[in-house]
Amino acid sequence: MILVRLRQASLLLFAMLISVGAFYQMFLRTRHEFPREYVMILAICAVLFLTLWGVLLKFQPYASQAILPCVLMLTAIGVVMIARIDHSKNTSVGFRQLMWLCLSLVLAALLVVLLKDYRVLRRYAYVNMVIGLALLLSPMIPGLGIDINGAKIWIGVGNYTIQPGEFAKLFLAFFFAAYLFDHRDQLAVGGKKILGLQLPRIKDLGPIILVWVASMGVLVMQHDLGTSLMFFAMFVAMLYVATGRKSWILIGFVAFAAGAVVAASVFSHVGSRVDAWLHPFSDYEYNRPGGSWQLVSGIFGMAAGGMTGTGLGQGQPALTTYANSDFIYSSLGEELGLAGLLAILTLYLVIIASGFITAMKIKDGFGKLLASGLVFTMAFQVFTVVGGITLVIPLTGMTLPYMAAGGSSLVANYILAALLMIISNAANRPEPDTLSDTFQYEALAVLRDRELQERAEARETHESHEPRHAAAAQASEQATEVITGGER
Secondary structure, three states, X not given: OHHHHHHHHHHHHHHHHXXXXXXXXXXXXXXXXOOHHHHHHHHHHHHHHHHHHHHHHHHOOOOOOOHHHHHHHHHHHHHHHHHHHHHHHOOOHHHHHHHHHHHHHHHHHHHHHHOOOHHHHHHHHHHHHHHHHHHHHHHHOXXXXXXXXXXXXXXXXXXXXXXXXXXXXXXXXXXXXXXXXXXXXXXXXXXXXXXXXXXEOHHHOHHHHHHHHHHHHHHHHHOOHHHHHHHHHHHHHHHHHHHOOHHHHHHHHHHHHHHHHHHHHHOHHHHHHHHHHHOOOOHHHHHOOOOOHHHHHHHHHHHHHOOOOOOOOOOOXXXXXXXXXXXXXXXXXXXXXXXXXXXXXXXXXXXXXXXXXXXXXXXXXXXXXXXXXXXXXXXXXXXXXXXXXXXXXXXXXXXXXXXXXXXXXXXHXXXXXXXXXXXXXXXXXXXXXXXXHHHHHHHHHHHHHHHHHHHHHHHHHHHHHHHHHHHHHHHHHHHHHHHHHHHO
């Protein structure tokens, strides 16, 4: 066990060593020194990471040890690039991101300590639904929501903005997992079979229609294609895991495609993104306001990186708008190259694979649905960001988990990672060996103790009844004497 723990600790320390090296190289090339304020905040973050690892060993000893080092590496790479862009734009987003990281680590550690059994989340299914919908629709409250670039998905809190949809995805995942676990048998029943595909019954289409309406509502009211697509895809994926029927995936794809086509023709914000995706290099799309200029500049930045990149601190990622948030993937491609981008995707694949392995191993149905829903949400978010920048799909305006600038996304995704580790602890916990001699001896001892206890309780009950029987016998004798004497 000691050797296993040492190997696990070495992964975390190796990730920290690479992260420190990346910060040192970037600051040496851009500022020619390591800023003092970063030394202190990075030391605090390192201590908090080690504390979180220790808390996991104490309260969740069988949790997956592959997730935390990968999350650390992704966060460090993202903050390095954000701080590098700060130097070009004379901003301090990177330092704020590290402060959000400290908060994220504290909340993740508290969740690991307090949430000993994740199944408690199933008890509050409809409470989670209400909280999730309230968070999702909160930007529509007058005076609270903020419209940025045509999308109204932020709320203002003082001088900061919060994206409540990042937290809504967690609460809605709790609700979806509980609802589908309770109704999986009804949803798995098939209806008519068309072209070899078993379609669901008409009366079972209610849940997917309701979620489709909610997703279209987000698209219509908030003009946010990414969030509505993410929630609908998460529900359809969890529905497939719960029932095993491919027809749900086909129905979900057709339903959302139809809604997206209508939205693209009705709302200019969505339509312009589709046009920029279809014709990014045309003169009209490139030069018109809200066209493809940002997308094309990000593509040119990645192309400039080539196979190995220009090197940390030696590119020009700040030329792209939102280079530290929506387009951080293209910024990393410019300075780390194709090799660096593939390494980043590999880190994401390790986390995703760990989550799906957990979902396959765990025997609890609710845990299986929750783990698969959470990890699919993160995987889908990575796909939409990377796919949008590489022209696979239209841009959605979503953030890359753990890497893009933004406190809401960072905190929410660290909570997501903590939940995956908590569920993996239950999945990896060894079952008792019922065939071992020690287990059989302990089982016989428990049975023997229970038998002796039952005998003692029976003896006490018998002794307590003896005085009553004696008194009753004496009273019976006296009554007999009286009756006999009367006859005489």
